[in-house]
Structure formats: C-alpha cells, structure tokens
Amino acid sequence: MKLGTRKSKLALTQSGMIATALGPDVELVGIESEGDRIVDAPLVGPLAKGFFTEALESALRSGEIDLAVHSLKDLPVENAPGLVVAAIPPREAPNDVLVVRADCWKNGGSLPLAGFAKVGSTSTRRQALLRAWGQTLEIVPLRGNVTTRVERLRQGRFDAIVLAEAGLRRLGAFAPGGEVDLTGLKVFRLDSVAWPCAPGQGALAVQCRADDVATRTRIATLNDPATAAAVTEERQWLARLGGGCSLPFGAWVSGEKWSFMLEQSGSAVLRSGMWLAAAAAALDDVLAGGTGTPTSPQGSPIGVQIHVHA
Structure with missing residues (x-):
C-alpha cells in the first residue's frame, strides 16, 4: 500500500x-x-x-x-x-504557541512582548489575532517549514513567531533530541478559547x-469519532463563511463550543459568551454594530448574542 x-x-x-x-x-x-x-x-x-x-x-x-x-x-x-x-x-493539541527570543520576552501584557516587537506569521488568522491582542506589534510575513522558521527566529530576523503546538509536539520540540530545538527560546501557550485555532488544526x-x-x-x-465530529463542525463554520485557509477565521470545538471571526485589520473582534463567531447571514449586521443570534450550519439556533468590540 x-x-x-x-x-x-x-x-x-x-x-x-x-x-x-x-x-x-x-x-x-x-x-x-x-x-x-x-x-x-x-x-x-x-x-x-x-x-x-x-x-x-x-x-x-x-x-x-x-x-x-x-x-x-x-x-x-x-x-x-x-x-x-x-x-x-x-487530535493533537489544537492551539498555537508564541515562540519568543529570551531577550525579547516581557511580562505584564496580554502577550509577553514589548511594544513594536517584530512577530513573524503569514497566516491571516494569526495576523488578525496579533493585531487584536497587540496593536503596536510589527507583523512580518514568515513562511517555511517549522525548522526554518525557528532558525530565522534565532538569527534575529524576528522577536517572536507563532507556530502550531501540534507540529512542535510531533517533531519532539518539547523532548530531548527532537527534530526541532527550542533551547534558549521561550514558549507562550495561546489558549484556544481566547486565541482560536484554524478549523481542524x-x-x-x-x-x-x-x-x-x-x-x-x-x-x-x-x-x-469525537475528533471527527469536532473538526467537522469547525470546518462547517468555515464553509458557511465561504472561506478557505486564507480567511482570518478560527474555530475550536471541544465540549463547550467556541469560535471566532474577525477582520484582518484586527479592528472588529466578534465575541460571545458561548461562541466567538458570526454566522454568514448575521455577519453584515454584526459588523455594522448590531447583534445577532447565529444558527449552526445545520440550521438550529445557537441561542447566544454576538457583541462587536472595535
């Protein structure tokens, strides 16, 4: 085979x-x-x-x-x-992590970075979340495999980079002798509720x-079956919003359900008590400053209100 x-x-x-x-x-x-x-x-x-x-x-x-x-x-x-x-x-860990050079680490903020820190990421979702979380960050495109990205961080091209925890774990980054060496770097775990992952991550x-x-x-x-059900629901939301991996959209489903949708500028962040999301039908009204009660991809009401924070 x-x-x-x-x-x-x-x-x-x-x-x-x-x-x-x-x-x-x-x-x-x-x-x-x-x-x-x-x-x-x-x-x-x-x-x-x-x-x-x-x-x-x-x-x-x-x-x-x-x-x-x-x-x-x-x-x-x-x-x-x-x-x-x-x-x-x-599923492996669905969340992102912020990998930071030790000399650029700063406690006290929502992210452990000083203002105007240079952060590498090409993902529109990650870029939007970085803008929403740290308005003074300089966000610079970064592509390449995991090893290449970490090496560019070590070279000083960036102060921090955003990576998927799952990839680091599978490459043994948190164990001795792994394919990726994080020695001397600091890792900040980004919670999937406050920082939703890519659907299916x-x-x-x-x-x-x-x-x-x-x-x-x-x-x-x-x-x-449990993983398949969760990621299928996440991807149904992405399909409903008409996007692929270039849409700045994150979704995480695990027991309690959370999701997220935001503009690439980071200026409009949609949140709710149970879902951090907007259904496609309610999106225009929500971004205009209203509120809406979205429905699931299957058509049943979720029953929570969406709030816009600009």
Missing part, C-alpha cells in the same frame, strides 16, 4: 505515524506540493486553496498512491471529486479514492 506524503520533516513524521498504525506493508511516497515549491508567496486568495494538497490528490486519482495524509487545516472544505477522507485520527486527514472499498475499510480503523 502506497501512502503519499509531502516531503517536509513534519509531513514525513505525521505520515510515518499513520503508516506505523496501518502496518508494515505501507510504503511512504514523497510528493512535492505547490506549497513546497513556492515558498515566498503569501497564502491568500486562489493561491491558498489546495496549495499543500492538490499534488497528493492528483496522485491519488492517477493511482500513483493508495492513500494520502494531510494536515486537516490545509485541506479545502469542499469535497474533492472522487476522493474521501476515510479517517480522522485522535492539530488533526490529520487520511484520504483515499472513494471507490477503493478495501483501502477505505482499512483506513477507517484509525478514525476517532
């Missing part, structure tokens, strides 16, 4: 976990995505959709591989024709051809 994967250390680690779980007959096949080739372009607009996934999906359709492993947050919310996500294994998606019943059945043994 051939398992397609991107060639980054994180992708190979994640795919290796799935291969080990499935059995010794699974062979990893490295495939270069557009996102691996184009490393200096911001992930916005049409470029963002399928940027890290299309090459793997093409290889699935052609029969070059039998299954593919994606970071779920990179996978477009629209169903890929002829393909199916057959399993979503248990921390989860993996195992994809195969829809008509390959044998592979679907085998992959399905890895599915975690």
Whole structure:
C-alpha cells in the first residue's frame, strides 16, 4: 500500500505515524506540493486553496498512491471529486504557541512582548489575532517549514513567531533530541478559547479514492469519532463563511463550543459568551454594530448574542 506524503520533516513524521498504525506493508511516497515549491508567496486568495494538497490528490486519482495524509487545516472544505477522507485520527493539541527570543520576552501584557516587537506569521488568522491582542506589534510575513522558521527566529530576523503546538509536539520540540530545538527560546501557550485555532488544526486527514472499498475499510480503523465530529463542525463554520485557509477565521470545538471571526485589520473582534463567531447571514449586521443570534450550519439556533468590540 502506497501512502503519499509531502516531503517536509513534519509531513514525513505525521505520515510515518499513520503508516506505523496501518502496518508494515505501507510504503511512504514523497510528493512535492505547490506549497513546497513556492515558498515566498503569501497564502491568500486562489493561491491558498489546495496549495499543500492538490499534488497528493492528483496522485491519488492517477493511482500513483493508495492513500494520502494531510494536515486537516490545509485541506479545502469542499469535497474533492472522487476522493474521501476515510479517517480522522485522535487530535493533537489544537492551539498555537508564541515562540519568543529570551531577550525579547516581557511580562505584564496580554502577550509577553514589548511594544513594536517584530512577530513573524503569514497566516491571516494569526495576523488578525496579533493585531487584536497587540496593536503596536510589527507583523512580518514568515513562511517555511517549522525548522526554518525557528532558525530565522534565532538569527534575529524576528522577536517572536507563532507556530502550531501540534507540529512542535510531533517533531519532539518539547523532548530531548527532537527534530526541532527550542533551547534558549521561550514558549507562550495561546489558549484556544481566547486565541482560536484554524478549523481542524492539530488533526490529520487520511484520504483515499472513494471507490477503493478495501483501502477505505482499512483506513477507517484509525478514525476517532469525537475528533471527527469536532473538526467537522469547525470546518462547517468555515464553509458557511465561504472561506478557505486564507480567511482570518478560527474555530475550536471541544465540549463547550467556541469560535471566532474577525477582520484582518484586527479592528472588529466578534465575541460571545458561548461562541466567538458570526454566522454568514448575521455577519453584515454584526459588523455594522448590531447583534445577532447565529444558527449552526445545520440550521438550529445557537441561542447566544454576538457583541462587536472595535
């Protein structure tokens, strides 16, 4: 059985976990995505959709591989024709972390940074949250794999960077001898309620051809129903708002439900007591200064009020 994967250390680690779980007959096949080739372009607009996934999906359709492993947050919310996500294994930590150079760490604020600190991130969601949390920060685009980003931080190009905790954990960053070395750097964990993650962040998606019943059945043994239900709801909100990974939107569902939507400028932050979100139908009214009671993607009312803080 051939398992397609991107060639980054994180992708190979994640795919290796799935291969080990499935059995010794699974062979990893490295495939270069557009996102691996184009490393200096911001992930916005049409470029963002399928940027890290299309090459793997093409290889699935052609029969070059039998299954593919994606970071779920990179996978477009629209169903890929002829393909199916057959399993979503248990989720790793969904939240982001702020990794800070020790000489730039400052206690006392909402973020442990001095004013006008230079923070690296290309994600529109992270940029918007940084603007909402720290109005005087200088936000600078930063792409590349996890190791590259940490190295650029060490070189002094940035005072801090924002990364997904899941990727750091999978690369062993918090254990001796890991693929990523955080020695001498400080890590500030960003709570998923106050700093919502990308929909599906921390989860993996195992994809195969829809008509390959044998592979679907085998992959399905890895599915975690609780994780699948939570991330599906998060992604339904993203789909309802018409966005992909370039939309500055975060959502986290776990027991109590939280979500988030904001303008890229960080000037309009939508919050509520139970949900930090706006349904698409209520969004215009909310941003105009009103309040609304959104409905879930299935149409049932959530029953909470949205407040706008400008």
